[in-house]
Amino acid sequence: MRDILGVDVVIIGAGPAGLGCALSLLRRGVENLLVLEGSTVGASFLAWPREMRMVTPSFNANPFLQTDLNAIHLETSPADLHGCEHPSGQQYAEYLKAAVRHFAVPVRENQPVTGVHPIKDGFRIETAELTIETPNVIWAGGEFSHPRIPEFEGAKLCRHNSTIDSWDDLEGDGLIIIGGYESGMDAAFNLVQRGKSVAVISTGEPWLNEHSDPSESLSPYTRGRILDALNRFPKKLALQGNTEVVRVTQNEAGYCVELSTGKSFCTAVAPILATGFRSALTPVKELFEWDGGQPIFTEEDGSTTHSGLFYSGPSLVHRMSKFCFIYKFRARFGVVGAAIARRLELDSVPCPEEVARGFHITDIECCTDCECAIDSTAPEFAEVEVVH
Ligand SMILES: Cc1cc2nc3c(=O)[nH]c(=O)nc-3n(C[C@H](O)[C@H](O)[C@H](O)COP(=O)(O)OP(=O)(O)OC[C@H]3O[C@@H](n4cnc5c(N)ncnc54)[C@H](O)[C@@H]3O)c2cc1C
Incomplete structure (x- = not known):
């Protein structure tokens, strides 16, 4: 029988979501955390077609309090690192690796998580090499390994x-x-x-x-x-x-x-x-509550059925609004960070810099009725004129 490692927080996935949450936790003084990455930091971005570039523009407006849209930390900028507005997957992965090095984020690579098992007061996490027990888990496994194959014949x-x-x-x-x-x-x-x-x-x-x-x-x-x-x-x-x-x-x-x-x-x-991806929650779907095809989250992006389990990433949905881009889901890094700090009996007051820079947004009511809200009763696309 192998040793069981005990840590305060395990984050699964070293993409922008997992690393962004780790950075928020480190900012709050949570140090006994571990990011488990099945492959390498930024693996999904390294798997993009070589010519693909980020559609969300990068621009170093950080000194003017408007953090680069693709950044996962308040004071970093992929545009500044690479001198380009639309980084390639390779360039973005390099940015993530630079953030890991600079902020000394504790990441273990080549550790695919094979099991997240609820136990008394927390979870047991299994990889081929490690068994870890923790009261707090953030699932940030991304969508990229779950391509959506449509149901039509052939x-x-x-x-x-x-x-x-x-x-x-x-x-x-x-x-x-x-x-x-x-x-x-x-x-x-x-x-x-x-x-x-x-x-x-x-x-x-x-x-x-x-x-x-x-x-x-x-x-x-x-x-x-x-x-x-x-x-x-x-x-x-x-x-x-x-x-x-x-x-x-x-x-x-x-x-x-x-x-x-x-x-x-x-x-x-x-x-x-080019039919997209299934939910990033696919491997842990039984640990979350679902309403039809949509996962249900607590106000702090946690599972409603398993306290201590959180989600960060593009499959986040709240009150019919989708958080599918980095600049959207990073708005919740501070929320998850504060929730975990409270569970660890640390200071859970919102961090002012995160609030000011849009990394801790709690008021999502504005999205419920606005045009960007998901309307499940509407046709998939609004009616438009045919111009060609
Ligand atoms: C092709 C494509 C283009 C996109 N372009 C943009 C864009 O321009 N701008 C934008 O804002 N968003 C874009 N997105 C949205 C996209 O969802 C995010 O950019 C981002 O990849 C999501 O971050 P993530 O950390 O949740 O997931 P990922 O970046 O996929 O990271 C998840 C990590 O978890 C690891 N992992 C998975 N399962 C396990 C496991 N069991 N154990 C351990 N590790 C595991 C993976 O190896 C991976 O490194 C794009 C998405 C795709 C698919």
């Missing part, structure tokens, strides 16, 4: 975009991308730049959507690139919105994608799925 014949290392590697022409949000449009832009003809198929028309929330419509960065591609290569890019794929079939010539409109597109290359 979906498994397609290739999810998260498996692509570089758009340079994709041979053939006449490519079909299923999904028209950020990843699909990023793929389309990169392929058209490489001289390929591309058709994008989407249930809505996110490229037209004028929703004010970038969680619901294309970011200005992606929309600008797509408009540029449409202007420069009008015959290379076809956007097929407001339709669903009903079936993908394979024959000797390649693949046929059949749409709900009755149209079909055929291609020699396996269609690309």
Whole structure:
């Protein structure tokens, strides 16, 4: 039987969410904490297609009290580190590694967590090498290892975009991308730049959507690139919105994608799925309460069924609002930090710098009724004019 390690807080995942929470806890004087990372710091970003860049802009406005949108610490800036506005996955992973080194965040790499087991007064965490008992766990495992494969017939014949290392590697022409949000449009832009003809198929028309929330419509960065591609290569890019794929079939010539409109597109290359990811909570879903497909959280982003278990990351939802970008979910680093400090009987007063810089936002009522709120009764995309 191996030794059982006791720590005050275990954080699972060394991406922006896990590291941001660790930094908030360190700021509060919580030192007996451990971040367990299954691979390496920033692993998801290292797995992005090489050409992919962050859509949220980085800019070092920190001295003017407006922290770089992609930063996970008040006084750091990926823009300052790399001198660019849209870091690549590789550059962002380097930023995360620099933060770990600079702030001496206690991270153990290559420790995939295989079990989070509730025990009396806390949790037992298992990796291949370690057994740890702790009263506080933050699950920050991210979505990237849970690609969403749609349910239509033949979906498994397609290739999810998260498996692509570089758009340079994709041979053939006449490519079909299923999904028209950020990843699909990023793929389309990169392929058209490489001289390929591309058709994008989407249930809505996110490229037209004028929703004010970038969680619901294309970011200005992606929309600008797509408009540029449409202007420069009008015959290379076809956007097929407001339709669903009903079936993908394979024959000797390649693949046929059949749409709900009755149209079909055929291609020699396996269609690309840009259909997003399942919830980041997938591996620990039984430790959280769910309402249909949505997890339910306490006001401090904890599990409603297991006290001491918290979540940080893009699958956070509160009162129908999504926190799917870094600048959104970092607004809760201070909230989780304060909740854990209180459980450890440390000072749990909100840290003024975190409040001032938007790293500790408790007033999320403003999001309940505003345009960026999720409305489960509304169609997936607002109705828009067809302009092409
Ligand atoms: C392709 C893509 C592009 C995106 N672009 C942007 C963008 O431009 N701007 C933005 O703000 N957001 C963007 N996002 C949103 C995205 O969710 C966040 O940027 C970010 O990756 C989420 O942070 P995270 O820490 O929750 O997850 P991750 O960055 O995925 O980190 C999770 C970490 O947990 C580790 N892990 C997982 N399971 C285990 C386990 N069992 N044991 C131990 N470790 C484990 C993983 O190896 C990983 O290192 C993008 C997302 C994707 C998928």
